[in-house]
Amino acid sequence: MPLLDLSHAVHEGMPVFPGDPQVHLASAGATPPWSVTELTLGSHSGTHIDAAAHYVPGGATIDEYQLERFVLECVVVHLQTREEQPIRWDEIAAGLPAEPAGRGVLLHTGWDAHWGEAEAERHPFLSEDAALRLTAAGVGLVGTDALNVDATSAPTTEVHAALLGADVLIVENLTNLGELPGGALHRCAFVPLKLAGGDGSPIRAYAWT
Helix, strand or coil: CCEEECCCCCCCCCCCCCCCCCCEEEECCCCCCCCCEEEECCCCCCCEEECHHHCCCCCCCHHHCCHHHCEEEEEEEECCCCCCCEECHHHHHCCCCCCCCCCEEEEECCHHHHCCCHHHHHCCEECHHHHHHHHHCCCCEEEECCCCCCCCCCCCCHHHHHHHHCCCEEEECCCCHHHCCCCCEEEEEEEECCCCCCCEEEEEEEEEC
């Protein structure tokens, strides 16, 4: 089946969340003709997934989740958004499947168009009320094509607290969500590296189309 890439490429000097480690790729000096790359990056670089341990003391680490948590049916909610404005529950609710429990909700804000720009930090973000309602609905994962599900320029933490506190996985820095129709379920994969004790991991996210 055709696959749609939902990930940003990992490259030298790529955008990172303010204060996170910079990304570096360099030759490791292997003997020709062999080629090995030395890679330095943070666990939340680029398109990535957050484990509960990212925010919740004693929360599950990324290697403790079953693989089934990372491959699931998702619905894309296409939003009309403005910079630094909260995404309300009523903007999301109509786009959810009849039975959201265990499924993923992907927020298409269009902010992936600002990847690498200063505007990226002034993205729309999920409201605390919407996050709490999503957890009450039993969703398994919430993703966004913005830098953060919380606000970044005037930082908030309530959404990470609500979602990760309920063991709802978070995926950030997605791209190409506009190519997936709303109102339908899409099989998606957000599989991380199996980092022992990891609080999250970069991922190659994709959807079956």
